[in-house]
Amino acid sequence: MLRLCGEAEDKLAQELIHFELQVERDVIEPLFVLAEVEIPNIQKQRKHLAKLVLDMDSSRTRWQQSVKSSGLASNLQPSGAKADALREEMEEAANRVEICRDQLSADMYNFVAKEVDYANYFQTLIEVQAEYHRKSLALLQNFLPQIKAQQEAWMEKPSFGKPLEEHLAVSGREIAFPVEACVTMLLECGMQEEGLFRVAPSASKLKKLKAALDCCVVDVQEYSADPHAIAGALKSYLRELPEPLMTFELYEEWIQASNIPEQEKRLQALWNACEKLPKANYNNIRYVIKFLAKLTEYQDINKMTPSNVAIVLGPNLLWPQAEGNMTEMMTTLSLQIVGIIEPLIQHADWFFPGEIEFNVTGNYGSPLHVNHNANYSSMPSPDMEHGERRQHEQARRPLSVATDNMMLEFCKKDGLRKIQRYCILCRLLAECWEGAGRVLAGCWVGAGACWFSRKGEVAGG
Numbered sequence: 495m496l497r498l499c500g501e502a503e504d505k506l507a508q509e510l511i512h513f514e515l516q517v518e519r520d521v522i523e524p525l526f527v528l529a530e531v532e533i534p535n536i537q538k539q540r541k542h543l544a545k546l547v548l549d550m551d552s553s554r555t556r557w558q559q560s561v562k563s564s565g566l567a568s569n570l571q572p573s574g575a576k577a578d579a580l581r582e583e584m585e586e587a588a589n590r591v592e593i594c595r596d597q598l599s600a601d602m603y604n605f606v607a608k609e610v611d612y613a614n615y616f617q618t619l620i621e622v623q624a625e626y627h628r629k630s631l632a633l634l635q636n637f638l639p640q641i642k643a644q645q646e647a648w649m650e651k652p653s654f655g656k657p658l659e660e661h662l663a664v665s666g667r668e669i670a671f672p673v674e675a676c677v678t679m680l681l682e683c684g685m686q687e688e689g690l691f692r693v694a695p696s697a698s699k700l701k702k703l704k705a706a707l708d709c710c711v712v713d714v715q716e717y718s719a720d721p722h723a724i725a726g727a728l729k730s731y732l733r734e735l736p737e738p739l740m741t742f743e744l745y746e747e748w749i750q751a752s753n754i755p756e757q758e759k760r761l762q763a764l765w766n767a768c769e770k771l772p773k774a775n776y777n778n779i780r781y782v783i784k785f786l787a788k789l790t791e792y793q794d795i796n797k798m799t800p801s802n803v804a805i806v807l808g809p810n811l812l813w814p815q816a817e818g819n820m821t822e823m824m825t826t827l828s829l830q831i832v833g834i835i836e837p838l839i840q841h842a843d844w845f846f847p848g849e850i851e852f853n854v855t856g857n858y859g860s861p862l863h864v865n866h867n868a869n870y871s872s873m874p875s876p877d878m879e880h881g882e883r884r885q886h887e888q889a890r891r892p893l894s895v896a897t898d899n900m901m902l903e904f905c906k907k908d909g910l911r912k913i914q915r916y917c918i919l920c921r922l923l924a925e926c927w928e929g930a931g932r933v934l935a936g937c938w939v940g941a942g943a944c945w946f947s948r949k950g951e952v953a954g955g
Contacts (some may be wrong), residue, residue, distance in 0.1 A: 561577055808831040
């Protein structure tokens, strides 16, 4: 960009030089002769004429006084010689005045006769200026498409707060850069991190990572030690989109689908809504949901069940165009959104069949794995045995939905819906407090009780 703009400015400077040289040759030099030679000569003649007129008046006055004196004293002695001398002096002065006046008149007539030529110099000036501006405009119009093409070809543009379609069009991607970058890094270093997406990161780390993602420059090794900052950046990107990933247009359809009591019909309605998403939104929501489903495979370690993930990430994937107050958002809308996101995660392979390559661009290496929890080595790997894998996949089938054994037992008891509602609300509160107080909050359904842990301090509820 600097090179292109520098070339444009250099061409403009050359045009300016040619313009100034032509103006000096065709306009300034002729006008210089007029201003510095002809007009000063006329002014000099006028001053000389004024002096000669004064001299003539002075001579006439002396001659008149001499004649008057000669008339009064004519009886004493003749003074004709003196009067004649003064008369001759007066006549000579008058003659010089006449000659100077004629010369001044001739110079003035010559000046008036050249008036058309002088006016033509100013016309030439305007014409030269017009030609200069035409050439400059043509030059700029020639360079401007190249500059615009260079700017449009620049892929590393800020992505936070920008429309998804605009970012994808500019970068030539199918998956938004912050989404791919964060997901790929989390796959390498954050899948077993307890409370991922729930625990608030360091504000300074989050700000730095968001700025790095906006510049499309991310040090994978640096952030591999702080998966919570990566998760926070992903949440921030999704929330700062002008329109949610699941779109405002389909918001009512998503909500209506979540309100269907029959599970099979509800899942079918959610699938229908997925199919209506624009291509860019569909590709990215598929990418995110597939990742979240993979994340929940480690739920025994990271404590992030599909329900927990839906609670902390749901409001970042779907929200109403005209949001209500915080209470309404927490109690009504968020609960419905959780009811949308949770089945999408549980049945990700049904909603979005097929495998997915998370490292789409292949730009992210695999940093050295860092154990962030001491009990990683004692925890099982997600690479299950064949029988366990089959049972796991069956649990995610939409037509025979199964939940945890604990949840099945509670389903047989009265008051489960009320307990679940309070538990989800508690987790929502914990999520809201997360950014301000960095509260580590967890919520589990068990024996009809909820508990919170905040920095190791237990408060029974």
